[in-house]
């Protein structure tokens with residue numbers, strides 16, 4: 303008999319949420335996490351430590367397509383990338399689940415429709431305490447329940463921006479936020495509405511991340527075990543190749559073997575592909591579950607742009623990530639293809655700009671960095687990048703990840719920036735300054751900014767062109783699942799985490815159905 307009913311590898315948005323979903327079932331669940339608990343320390347909220355010294359970024363080295371090494375923006379800790387995320391918790395649009403024609407080609411349909419995911423989006427919004435306002439964003443998909451919490455209010459400069467955008471004919475909306483903020487009862491609010499949220503860990507555990515809201519509550523159940531500092535290296539199968547039998551891990555330098563009836567991989571899109579590729583064996587010579595040769599392919603991470611505009615008036619906003627604009631999501635003016643989403647990022651400060659050459663050379667001769675920061679209004683633009691089989695994760699001989707990526711769909715990305723630029727004069731900004739931000743995007747080495755990575759093990763109905771079936775089970779391995787953002791067949795243009803969380807709940811329901819009877823059948827064994 304296996305040691306566990308379910309082994310989940312990786313404790314982020316996908317893995318952490320799944321474990322939370324399964325915890326109350328009584329199943330014996332093991333959660334393996336390569337990182338440790340993220341330390342709670344003053345540096346959590348220090349810009350230099352977080353943005354300049356990369357204190358919470360993994361020490362991994364990956365290689366780009368030309369073999370150049372880089373440090374990827376991935377985070378190995380309980381809760382995974384959600385510990386650092388901006389907690390903008392968007393649903394994909396209903397249309398994103400169908401086929402969408404873009405400037406550079408087709409964004410493929412998903413094997414399930416939005417309606418099938420909808421109840422899980424609602425549950426994920428409840429679990430992750432999303433604050434928002436329905437009915438403001440004309441592109442938002444239908445929802446079976448209101449947001450569980452009211453929208454986070456705009457501070458005056460952002461309210462002014464919202465009013466100016468509305469006057470310009472757009473439909474700005476309150477962005478969906480996962481922060482545990484009780485604005486009507488601040489003495490009891492866990493969130494203090496601080497300036498160091500997006501990209502920072504939350505020192506007071508008030509961000510709706512997978513550690514705080516999924517893993518910790520799951521561990522209250524005796525049947526859930528978390529083992530940290532344990533990197534899974536390989537999955538072994540039986541001789542038929544149909545069943546994973548052993549999970550081989552490095553636990554603080556020593557090899558340890560775990561067994562589970564069901565094994566769920568949730569290491570993040572690049573690392574999940576890495577694990578499957580590293581698990582090649584006689585029956586799976588190209589990598590586990592990779593008869594289709596799709597594992598690692600179709601890597602996507604959004605055509606993202608972080609830009610800074612200079613407000614004519616000072617911008618004293620503390621928590622800036624409260625506004626979004628989706629008017630260009632499906633088309634642009636005189637352009638019949640999708641452009642993408644515009645939202646705010648966390649308010650920048652002078653400390654973050656250190657080492658950012660474009661800012662220093664373009665602005666610093668006339669202004670101090672402190673002055674720039676005082677007037678900065680910070681935007682994040684996302685355009686969909688399309689799945690391309692040649693954009694892929696492979697394993698080098700030395701076991702390191704190689705990430706080949708050629709950008710696509712650049713024209714709509716440029717047009718989205720152009721639309722924002724053309725709005726500057728009407729929104730109280732200096733018209734000629736829309737400065738790219740390096741620290742957010744790591745865009746001195748573009749592939750390093752892999753915060754929104756997705757798509758390396760896409761789900762689908764055809765085993766020849768997908769890795770997973772519609773339940774996120776590997777077509778070729780009966781007890782193997784993948785529940786992180788790897789399963790995305792396309793990425794849309796909104797942030798990915800809520801979709802990973804909702805999908806983990808969906809797969810969780812499937813697993814409860816699948817394993818429930820098996821467990822009941824096993825029970826007499828215990829009694830005897």
Ligand SMILES: Cc1cc2nc3c(=O)[nH]c(=O)nc-3n(C[C@H](O)[C@H](O)[C@H](O)COP(=O)(O)OP(=O)(O)OC[C@H]3O[C@@H](n4cnc5c(N)ncnc54)[C@H](O)[C@@H]3O)c2cc1C
Pocket residue numbers: 311312313314315316317334335336337375377378379380381382383384386387388389390391392500501532533534535568569570571573574577753754755785786787788797798799800802
């Ligand atoms: C700075 C930043 C800001 C972001 N902001 C937003 C936002 O505002 N909204 C949004 O929707 N998304 C945002 N994202 C993206 C979001 O965090 C990810 O989409 C989401 O966390 C992905 O979930 P996942 O389960 O695929 O991977 P992760 O959450 O990264 O979890 C993967 C886990 O697997 C572990 N792991 C990896 N390999 C192994 C192994 N071999 N053995 C054991 N454990 C392993 C890792 O340590 C990690 O804990 C942001 C990301 C970053 C970095």
Ligand code: SF4
Pocket residue numbers: 481482492493494495496497498499500502503504505506507508509510621
């Ligand atoms: S704004 Fe709230 S959730 Fe975000 S880091 Fe500050 S206290 Fe934490």
